[in-house]
Amino acid sequence: MGNPNVGKSVVFSRLTGANVIASNYPGTTVDFSKGKMRLDGEKVEIIDAPGTYSLEPTNKAEEVALKMFEEADVVINVVDATNLERNLYLTLQLLERDKPVIIALNLWDETKHLGIYIDEKKLEELLDVPAVPTVAITGEGIKKLVSRIKEAKSPEHIKPTSDEARWIEIGSIIKKVERIEHRHHTLVDRIADATIKPLTGIPFAIVIIFASFWIVRLIGESLINFIFDPFFNLWYKPVMVELSNLLGSGFLHDIIIGQLINGDIDFMQSMGLLTTGLYVPIGMVLPYIIAFYFTLSILEDSGYLPRLATVVDNVFHKLGMHGHGIVPVFLGLGCNVPGALATRTLETRKQRFISATLLAIAVPCMAQTAMIFGALGTYGMQYIVMVFLTLGVLYVVMGLILNKTVKGESPEIFLEIPPYHRPSLRAVTKKTWMRVRWFLSDAIPFLFFGVFIVNVLYVAGVLQWLGRVLSPVTQALFGLPGSASVALIMGFLRKDLAVGVLLPLDLTPLQMVIAVTMLTVYFPCVATFAVLIKELGIKDMLKATVIMIATAVVVGAVLKVILLGV
Amino acid sequence: MTAKTLPLTSVIPGMTARIVDIRGGYGFQKKLHMMGLVNGKKLRVVSVQPLRGPVTVEVNGRQVTLGRGMAGKVLVEVIR
Numbered sequence: 348m349g350n351p352n353v354g355k356s357v358v359f360s361r362l363t364g365a366n367v368i369a370s371n372y373p374g375t376t377v378d379f380s381k382g383k384m385r386l387d388g389e390k391v392e393i394i395d396a397p398g399t400y401s402l403e404p405t406n407k408a409e410e411v412a413l414k415m416f417e418e419a420d421v422v423i424n425v426v427d428a429t430n431l432e433r434n435l436y437l438t439l440q441l442l443e444r445d446k447p448v449i450i451a452l453n454l455w456d457e458t459k460h461l462g463i464y465i466d467e468k469k470l471e472e473l474l475d476v477p478a479v480p481t482v483a484i485t486g487e488g489i490k491k492l493v494s495r496i497k498e499a500k501s502p503e504h505i506k507p508t509s510d511e512a513r514w515i516e517i518g519s520i521i522k523k524v525e526r527i528e529h530r531h532h533t534l535v536d537r538i539a540d541a542t543i544k545p546l547t548g549i550p551f552a553i554v555i556i557f558a559s560f561w562i563v564r565l566i567g568e569s570l571i572n573f574i575f576d577p578f579f580n581l582w583y584k585p586v587m588v589e590l591s592n593l594l595g596s597g598f599l600h601d602i603i604i605g606q607l608i609n610g611d612i613d614f615m616q617s618m619g620l621l622t623t624g625l626y627v628p629i630g631m632v633l634p635y636i637i638a639f640y641f642t643l644s645i646l647e648d649s650g651y652l653p654r655l656a657t658v659v660d661n662v663f664h665k666l667g668m669h670g671h672g673i674v675p676v677f678l679g680l681g682c683n684v685p686g687a688l689a690t691r692t693l694e695t696r697k698q699r700f701i702s703a704t705l706l707a708i709a710v711p712c713m714a715q716t717a718m719i720f721g722a723l724g725t726y727g728m729q730y731i732v733m734v735f736l737t738l739g740v741l742y743v744v745m746g747l748i749l750n751k752t753v754k755g756e757s758p759e760i761f762l763e764i765p766p767y768h769r770p771s772l773r774a775v776t777k778k779t780w781m782r783v784r785w786f787l788s789d790a791i792p793f794l795f796f797g798v799f800i801v802n803v804l805y806v807a808g809v810l811q812w813l814g815r816v817l818s819p820v821t822q823a824l825f826g827l828p829g830s831a832s833v834a835l836i837m838g839f840l841r842k843d844l845a846v847g848v849l850l851p852l853d854l855t856p857l858q859m860v861i862a863v864t865m866l867t868v869y870f871p872c873v874a875t876f877a878v879l880i881k882e883l884g885i886k887d888m889l890k891a892t893v894i895m896i897a898t899a900v901v902v903g904a905v906l907k908v909i910l911l912g913v
Numbered sequence: 914m915t916a917k918t919l920p921l922t923s924v925i926p927g928m929t930a931r932i933v934d935i936r937g938g939y940g941f942q943k944k945l946h947m948m949g950l951v952n953g954k955k956l957r958v959v960s961v962q963p964l965r966g967p968v969t970v971e972v973n974g975r976q977v978t979l980g981r982g983m984a985g986k987v988l989v990e991v992i993r
């Protein structure tokens with residue numbers, strides 16, 4: 348346990364060998380993770396808890412931390428050695444309870460060049476519990492920490508007391524154990540400040556955001572052009588053609604290979620398990636997932652996100668949240684599931700509801716983005732811009748409306764800004780890999796399932812029937828053929844698959860814009876839906892669902908009038 | 914000469930000031946204490962965002978962003 352952003356997750360990874368996400372901003376861990384390690388030949392369970400400033404929780408993530416504390420037999424209190432004074436508050440609270448505690452003085456490497464000198468022996472003596480300096484990212488001191496876990500104890504002389512008394516106690520401890528050399532404001536500090544001052548910070552934020560998108564596209568396209576497409580076209584396709592010939596025609600062929608388009612396999616449209624089912628996640632989405640998470644990891648580890656949260660706070664405040672609401676958006680652009688979890692760092696129900704609903708409506712995950720590009724890429728960039736512009740406008744407009752209509756408080760931002768760090772390539776690569784693996788193990792079963800269902804429904808004639816029945820409605824409201832509604836049903840399972848349904852419909856570019864936008868807005872995928880039910884509760888999720896569907900219908904109808912002019 | 918007391922929101926970015934009073938309930942006080950904002954503490958105002966945006970200050974060598982309303986409840990005297 349410990350304050351946010353002190354390196355708990357890195358310590359946890361060191362202790363257990365399990366990998367968890369660590370980033371340079373408070374509120375990275377919002378749920379607990381369990382892992383095992385050997386201690387004196389015995390297997391013990393270690394828990395990584397979210398960060399908290401005190402034992403009185405102020406948001407959902409901190410509530411989880413408190414619950415973990417109550418479950419634990421021994422507490423490893425990870426402390427930011429460069430910020431001892433503030434960290435000791437939680438430490439004292441922990442020591443007041445009767446649970447054995449051991450302290451890890453983490454970020455020890457940073458203390459030296461900040462001119463901070465801590466006498467850890469003295470601290471140990473004053474608090475009467477072991478205190479071990481550690482550098483979690485290099486592993487320094489971790490062995491020692493482990494070897495002393497059995498010395499953890501709950502000191503007799505520290506008793507529950509008032510806030511004031513705690514701060515006085517902390518003051519006197521600090522005086523005895525810490526010496527800080529005065530440090531002048533360096534050039535680096537000045538540059539760091541420039542990224543948060545409005546005059547320079549706002550242009551900087553715009554540049555960073557555009558640069559990030561550009562990098563994601565560059566990496567993603569390069570991966571596709573040089574690795575994934577050659578693989579699928581030169582190597583994989585001949586195998587599939589062979590298999591197709593071998594299977595002949597019939598149900599099995601339809602399920603595995605799918606329909607032949609003009610006598611040939613089309614990876615996007617054939618809808619077979621081994622053709623579209625494999626190509627969409629691997630050939631279309633995966634390259635962008637890799638590119639996105641690589642870029643996001645760099646942004647996260649640098650420590651820029653809290654500064655961005657500060658710069659955009661005034662906008663987010665008008666939308667009923669505060670600046671930290673940008674974190675779910677960023678994570679959601681990769682996948683809406685971690686985005687939905689990240690709403691836990693917002694303090695009130697109102698903020699979480701707005702953040703989660705807007706996420707589901709207007710933040711396209713990578714699979715959705717790949718779908719948007721896949722469906723509109725051949726028509727031209729301007730159509731893709733149209734979709735994203737619509738989504739951006741939706742985020743703001745819906746936010747303004749929800750802020751006015753949803754009851755509850757939206758407290759102001761109160762956020763610690765961590766110092767900048769140079770992201771290490773190793774950490775970034777590792778983190779990217781962890782998330783990519785997660786995508787693969789999570790998304791692919793859904794895709795296969797989706798492809799399977801579509802084929803069964805198609806063979807049974809259900810989809811054709813649905814298309815006919817819904818045709819008058821979709822035609823009148825959105826200017827779309829009835830079979831486009833099939834894409835909406837597909838999209839419930841995996842949005843990226845829906846593109847395979849839309850492409851054969853021969854829509855005009857503007858019709859495609861409408862279809863794709865509605866597809867993004869009307870509903871999150873099942874995985875996100877499940878997480879949102881857990882995060883918001885059934886009742887709020889029902890409300891959110893109604894809002895999403897209503898928004899999609901309105902947006903579709905409005906776009907029809909604007910774009911098609913009828 | 915005693916320095917004038919003014920809310921944190923009126924301090925020009927770049928200036929250093931000392932906290933004289935934090936107005937507000939127990940919970941609010943506690944929250945600020947947690948980030949090192951205590952009576953008598955010296956702080957530097959790093960930035961003030963436009964359109965009633967938040968204020969970022971540096972205390973104990975650490976930066977923290979607080980909303981405009983909160984910052985208005987922190988009374989300080991400017992040192993330089």
Ligand SMILES: Nc1nc2c(ncn2[C@@H]2O[C@H](COP(=O)(O)OP(=O)(O)OP(=O)(O)O)[C@@H](O)[C@H]2O)c(=O)[nH]1
Pocket residue numbers: 349350351352353354355356357358368369370371372373374375376377396397398399453454455456457481482483484485648768774
């Ligand atoms: N220089 C240095 N950086 C560290 C050390 N330990 C962790 N870090 C970095 O500090 C940042 C925060 O680490 P996390 O493990 O995510 O922190 P946490 O305490 O789990 O944070 P929350 O989950 O947000 O509460 C990351 O960017 C780490 O790479 C250390 O000993 N030295």
Ligand SMILES: [Mg+2]
Pocket residue numbers: 355356357368369375376396397398
């Ligand atoms: Mg963590």
